[in-house]
Amino acid sequence: MSVDTTSAWSPRWAINDTVTIARRNLLAIIRIPTALVFAIIQPIMFVVLFRYVFGGAIKVATSGYVNYLIPGILVQTTIFGAVGTAIGLAEDLQRGLIERFRALPMARMAVLGGRTLADVVRNVLVIIVITIVGFAVGFRPTGSVVSYVGAALLMLLFAYCLSWGFAFIGLVAPNSEAAQAITFPLIFPITFASSIFVPIDSMPSWLRGFATYQPVSQVTNAVRGLMNGVPHGASTWISLAWSLGAIVMLAPLAVRRYRQVA
């Protein structure tokens, strides 16, 4: 019997498969109105809400609240985007699509790789849209373009690493509703008890410790510092360390779970 040499594991096909799956997931974002609302309209509402409704009551040390707010909203939005990873995977699993993929000669990890890649692409679009919306409401970052891009890359990296944890949740959850229900109690404390919307020194002392040292605040401080060209200590390095730690811990978890269910 002749041995077929075109293995599905060759890097070329692994990339082909990952891109094919990512493409499919991006199309789904456009096709499911709620997903689009989630990705684009919700952060715009947050911008408007905090810029015009709550913003007046929030005192920040820097020049204006809008310059403080927009980098925070960007971080919040990229992290919220990871919820889509969990919901999407739970849905695919529930509908039997992952099982169908399993019977195809495709690279096995392309389902997770394509999903997380699609989330990165979506986050890039969201960053661009929110930056434009930010400018429209008075956001004037004082940092250089290079450091602005650096800040965007930093939050993309952090959200990407985090999305592997959400992939794990999506693969554990019995259905997409449950996936959503599990992710929100996780995501709310880390985004709201952080430096995203308000300075941490305005919080009660019992919350301050958590809020200061948790990764989302570190990422926010780094992104805000880079965008506005202000010193931000070691937060960039701490953010990179958190990202690395997250992916090293979470990716194997998701991959192992994927092997179990699929």
Added chain:
Amino acid sequence: MSLEFAIEVDHIVRTFNNGDFYALNDVSLRVPTGQVFGLLGPNGSGKTTMVRILSTILKPTSGVARVAGFDVVGQSDQVRRRIGLAGQYATVDENLTGFENLRMIGRLNHLSTNESTTRSRELLSNFGLDDAANRLAKTYSGGMRRRLDLAAALVARPPILFLDEPTTGLDPQSRQDLWAIIEGLVESGTTVLLTTQYLDEADRLAQQLVVLDHGKVIAEGTSAQLKSQLGATVLVLTLPTTSDAVRTAELVADLSEQPVRIEGLIIELNVDGGPANAAEALRRVDAQGISVTGLSLREPSLDDVFLTLTGHKVSDDAAPDANQRSARTAHS
């Protein structure tokens, strides 16, 4: 490749719930290349588990299965390049159009972009989905989804096709359409493993059959062999009173090797000896002055097969899915 058997299954066992439940219990079968092979059985008999094992989705607990000569566990990648899978759940991506669904499957089968596109268009047109090609699959009817699902299984022109209850829950017209498509595929040389709970479907499509019950093979052979073994036709008589029904059952009991079934006013008799036996039954009833209020002959259903082979009806089975049961009743 000219293997005598496209699929070889030897002593496959698959347990669930840590070994408490045997979905498949020592099943062996041989599927000759180029034929339609039927796996017949009620819900929970192990048909779908067998298809999942053969399509490399599920690993067997023990035993060996080869598809196109390749081991489904050790050479799963080789197997995947030679199979197509479609089934009752029609797992198409609802958020993609029909065309996008097929092209995606083509790309994941490592066809080039051009090839995927050409092949997708060709299949959409063959399966009467031209007009719906650019509509989202979520807007498709049940029959259209099945056709799209089957088309997806065919994108890479696999020599072996698994069809898991392809027509369950479909209306009669969609059913006929799918049957015609499947027959066309076999003519062009594809080997098809078909699972079904409908005897007429197996009869129409499959040259050879295996009947599964509770994870075991309880009968096998050609459709004709099984039929003669099972008694060809069932005579159904409706009588005015239950006592007439009981009396009639006694009168005709010796005409069949199978016991007469009585359900209220209705009696059912397998007429193994053909029309002559049916005529004899009617003569006897008439001679006793019993007036029959209803009379029909029907082909044996899966229920009759099971009654004959196992002594229990399909509907006595552990936990058949309510929807599928009603779909079957509506059909028969």
